[in-house]
Amino acid sequence: MTPEPSTPEPQPATPSPLAGGRAASAPLLGRAEEPTVFELSSPGRRAWSFAEADLPFWDAADLVPAGHLAGEPVPLPELSERDLVAHHTRLTQRQYAVDVGAYPLGSCTMKYNPKLADAAASLPGLARVHPATPSSCTQGWLELLVALGEALAEVTGMAAVSLQPPAGAAGELTGLLIMRAWHRGRGDGGRTKIVIPDSAHGTNPASVTLAGYQAVTVASDERGCVDLDSLRTVLDDDVAGIMLTNPNTLGLFEEDIVEIAGAVHEVGGLVYYDGANLNAILGVTRPGDMGFDIVHLNLHKTFAVPHGGGGPGAGPVAVTEALAPFLPGPLPAVAGDGTYGWETPARSIGRVHGWHGNALALARAYAYVLALGGDGLRRVAEIAVLNANWLRRRLAGTYDVPHDRPCMHECVVSAASLARARGVRALDVAKRLLEEGFHAPTVSFPLVVKEALMIEPTETESPQTLAALADALVRIAEGASSDDRLAPRTTPVGRVDEVRAARRLVATFDARPPGARAPGPDGER
Amino acid sequence: MNVPDDLRYSPDHEWVRIESNRARVGITEYAQDALGDVVFVQVPSVGAAVTAGSSVGEVESTKSVSEVYAPLTGTVVEVNDELGDAPERLNDDPYGGGWICVIDPADPTELDRLLDADGYRELIGG
Numbered sequence: 001m002t003p004e005p006s007t008p009e010p011q012p013a014t015p016s017p018l019a020g021g022r023a024a025s026a027p028l029l030g031r032a033e034e035p036t037v038f039e040l041s042s043p044g045r046r047a048w049s050f051a052e053a054d055l056p057f058w059d060a061a062d063l064v065p066a067g068h069l070a071g072e073p074v075p076l077p078e079l080s081e082r083d084l085v086a087h088h089t090r091l092t093q094r095q096y097a098v099d100v101g102a103y104p105l106g107s108c109t110m111k112y113n114p115k116l117a118d119a120a121a122s123l124p125g126l127a128r129v130h131p132a133t134p135s136s137c138t139q140g141w142l143e144l145l146v147a148l149g150e151a152l153a154e155v156t157g158m159a160a161v162s163l164q165p166p167a168g169a170a171g172e173l174t175g176l177l178i179m180r181a182w183h184r185g186r187g188d189g190g191r192t193k194i195v196i197p198d199s200a201h202g203t204n205p206a207s208v209t210l211a212g213y214q215a216v217t218v219a220s221d222e223r224g225c226v227d228l229d230s231l232r233t234v235l236d237d238d239v240a241g242i243m244l245t246n247p248n249t250l251g252l253f254e255e256d257i258v259e260i261a262g263a264v265h266e267v268g269g270l271v272y273y274d275g276a277n278l279n280a281i282l283g284v285t286r287p288g289d290m291g292f293d294i295v296h297l298n299l300h301k302t303f304a305v306p307h308g309g310g311g312p313g314a315g316p317v318a319v320t321e322a323l324a325p326f327l328p329g330p331l332p333a334v335a336g337d338g339t340y341g342w343e344t345p346a347r348s349i350g351r352v353h354g355w356h357g358n359a360l361a362l363a364r365a366y367a368y369v370l371a372l373g374g375d376g377l378r379r380v381a382e383i384a385v386l387n388a389n390w391l392r393r394r395l396a397g398t399y400d401v402p403h404d405r406p407c408m409h410e411c412v413v414s415a416a417s418l419a420r421a422r423g424v425r426a427l428d429v430a431k432r433l434l435e436e437g438f439h440a441p442t443v444s445f446p447l448v449v450k451e452a453l454m455i456e457p458t459e460t461e462s463p464q465t466l467a468a469l470a471d472a473l474v475r476i477a478e479g480a481s482s483d484d485r486l487a488p489r490t491t492p493v494g495r496v497d498e499v500r501a502a503r504r505l506v507a508t509f510d511a512r513p514p515g516a517r518a519p520g521p522d523g524e525r
Numbered sequence: 526m527n528v529p530d531d532l533r534y535s536p537d538h539e540w541v542r543i544e545s546n547r548a549r550v551g552i553t554e555y556a557q558d559a560l561g562d563v564v565f566v567q568v569p570s571v572g573a574a575v576t577a578g579s580s581v582g583e584v585e586s587t588k589s590v591s592e593v594y595a596p597l598t599g600t601v602v603e604v605n606d607e608l609g610d611a612p613e614r615l616n617d618d619p620y621g622g623g624w625i626c627v628i629d630p631a632d633p634t635e636l637d638r639l640l641d642a643d644g645y646r647e648l649i650g651g
Binding site: 444445447450498499502503 | 559561562564565585587588589612613
């Protein structure tokens with residue numbers, strides 16, 4: 001409701017303090033509508049005030065060519081700090097997060113991140129350093145980066161690491177560019193194809209295309225693993241490499257991995273490890289020992305860096321000795337006299353990120369490594385795998401289990417029978433789980449499983465939480481009815497019409513009342 | 526699952542209808558059901574030369590993005606532009622208003638390599 005000014009006709013020069021904008025407060029939970037920042041906006045209100053500057057003042061028109069200047073200011077929302085903080089705090093109170101409860105979103109490793117890592121990354125000596133500070137004044141920071149690189153090389157069985165890539169997909173592109181530089185360096189730059197299994201993460205073919213290669217798909221066998229015979233039919237002198245995750249996206253260990261790597265190496269290709277599923281093998285086995293040449297790690301999945309809200313993440317890339325000269329640089333390095341500095345590898349593909357990557361994410365990861373140690377990291381993988389297998393067995397009588405053999409850190413079950421018998425699909429099960437107080441699992445992925453529900457409990461959930469999650473999933477299946485298509489009914493936002501949102505995308509906010517708006521793509525206002 | 530008897534089918538779930546020496550192409554009811562709600566369709570360009578088994582377009586649903594493969598070699602002579610504003614036709618009427626393109630086949634005998642309705646029914650398990 002918009003409060004009415006109590007005085008008549010405010011003068012245009014001095015708008016009423018109540019002109020524009022609206023007050024907002026809302027119950028902590030429930031479905032009360034939260035206004036957007038545009039609706040909360042009031043002309044002239046500010047969340048900042050600058051001190052009077054004693055420096056010369058330039059008009060933008062004196063500095064920027066007229067053709068590049070906007071005719072009028074961009075209509076940004078105008079709010080006080082108090083209202084802005086209240087708005088965002090209210091939104092967080094309607095949100096589900098790892099710190100609220102179990103978040104079994106398969107393939108994403110949404111585990112709880114210990115606050116110790118936050119505390120370490122908040123140390124002023126780490127958090128309050130400008131990246132341009134001379135290295136003579138940042139020896140501690142550089143020592144941390146070198147030590148983290150060594151730890152990640154040890155965990156992956158690789159020789160050298162670049163910490164620059166800011167995310168998993170950035171790591172993939174970096175790895176592929178290293179692959180291309182290596183082939184070109186040997187005078188073998190004509191290779192055009194990268195092999196990808198049909199169960200791969202969607203980012204793999206996207207990265208391949210971005211790197212200028214063509215993705216070639218290889219089928220999975222009935223056990224859910226790469227089919228060696230199919231692989232051999234697509235391998236030739238045109239193949240630059242293969243991208244794999246192990247365990248794969250079905251949560252299954254590729255048992256033929258040594259033969260797969262050997263077959264790719266035989267035709268002169270390289271073998272790339274997508275580190276999205278590293279949480280399953282941490283401290284137990286290493287990509288380097290399986291024959292991989294290039295590895296990216298998702299520190300925001302495996303190493304206590306928060307994710308899910310847009311980052312910042314970190315996707316370091318680790319490589320074998322032969323590929324080390326191609327890593328993005330400059331890299332932190334220690335000289336013979338024990339001082340730290342920066343070095344660019346001889347045949348570096350160049351920078352892939354400004355400064356030194358997302359440095360505070362790297363500091364979190366190093367704190368996590370030190371806190372757990374080698375034994376602790378191995379326990380992470382062991383418990384993650386145990387939890388996933390417990391859930392798989394618990395759900396087997398209720399949901400279809402397309403590949404019923406021991407899984408790694410996640411299990412894929414299917415709602416295909418439930419969909420046939422009761423018309424309740426994987427998406428409906430996922431939405432119902434929100435009503436039960438848990439985050440939804442990943443649905444409709446991997447694509448090779450119909451009505452897939454991909455559940456990754458991670459090592460951080462207690463047996464009690466796992467049991468409650470399993471009970472909820474069983475209860476949902478047993479009580480499944482067509483009403484489930486309306487779920488979730490108890491959350492602040494109900495079932496979102498994602499089909500209409502995709503078909504009739506409206507990406508701009510229109511503050512005018514509904515009748516006065518420009519018609520949307522489907523003619524509605 | 527509706528599999529009309531008068532059409533031919535590819536193992537990649539495209540259908541072909543022969544209309545006086547030209548081949549109208551779309552995706553099957555089975556395919557649209559597996560994809561779920563279609564939100565975007567990319568059709569080929571008129572005049573494009575296509576090879577059997579190569580990509581002629583893309584279908585994006587809320588679940589995934591899938592390629593549409595040419596069931597026959599030839600030239601694209603007509604495309605369904607209406608899918609730009611109404612991608613849901615692939616779901617609502619896959620064998621009618623949801624057609625994707627018309628190909629002028631280079632070698633009409635290629636048609637014999639495609640499945641008939643019984644063969645396709647067997648492929649999708651009845």
